[in-house]
Amino acid sequence: MGKNFLTIVYIVMMGMVAFTACGNKENKEEAIGKSMTENLPGKWTITKSYEKKDGEWKEVIEPEGSGTTYLFRTDGSMMSAVTYANHDTYLRSRTWAVEDHDSTLKINYKTYPVEYTLMRLTADELEFGYDKATDMTTGATQEGEFKWLFRRIDEGQKNFAERLVGRWHFSKSYEKKNGEWKEITYGIPDEGWHEYTEQGTFSTYSRQGDNEHTTGPMQWKANAVTDTVSYKPLDSDKVSRVRITLEDDRTMYVFYSVNFDPATGEMREGEYRDLLLKE
Secondary structure, eight states: OOEESHHHHHHHHTTOOOOOOOOOOTTHHHHBOSOHHHHSOEEEEEEEEEEEETTEEEEEOOOTTOEEEEEEOTTSEEEEEEEOTTOEEEEEEEEEEEETTTTEEEETTTSSOEEEEEEEEOSSEEEEEEEEEEETTTOOEEEEEEEEEEEEEOTTOOOHHHHHOEEEEEEEEEEEETTEEEEEOTTOOSEEEEEEOTTSEEEEEEEETTEEEEEEEEEEEEETTTTEEEEEETTOOOOEEEEEEEEETTEEEEEEEEEEETTTTEEEEEEEEEEEEEO
16 A cells, blocks of 8 residues: 555644654664754655565555655745645645754644654655555555655756645636637626635635625645646535646636626636636
């Protein structure tokens, strides 16, 4: 089974009791660069997962397409991006801290401290262990001894979900007619925006004349394979989805099939898309 550590952080945030990780502390002075506070900041992506069986570390092959990325910032904040076997990616904001004296990495140190045992930290490699893991296909929690190896990557490398983060301002609307996109003017707000945060929340604002409308915050996740983004209100289990494409990091198209025509007061079915530009 493919296992990944990051969802354990989510479980802890929902009320599980964290406990100190276990791991191999041999040769740490050679494997871990000091100070860890200076060496850890940057972006890291998972390359291998292991589980200890019968006293030996065995590699666990993660499901194709799944993965985890951490962005550690020098101010103690961090962003995580976790992609499951179904290609859904979730973003979350966390805090982090390290302890040089016992080689531990603490996630959400200011709220719910979860301690991982650091085993390796060099200019290009990060390895740490914990005694729980999550199957990235089924979502089931596993107990045992686990460790994960990461490599450092350029901070400019971003997946689909990371590229969505920010405020996107409404620009134009289009309807597809006879196979071509034609700009339309009905039902267009005087101003409006969509905002995706790395905390995993989404909200919108629009104004027509003196009428203002806001939605959110909602939880969101993105799927790079289907180009879909899913939204769930915080007080509801109802999930909605739209298809989104990014022409570049500042140009977004949102596709939908029903549009409101204020001239007739009716909903019109068809193929529509909105153009939004990042702030």
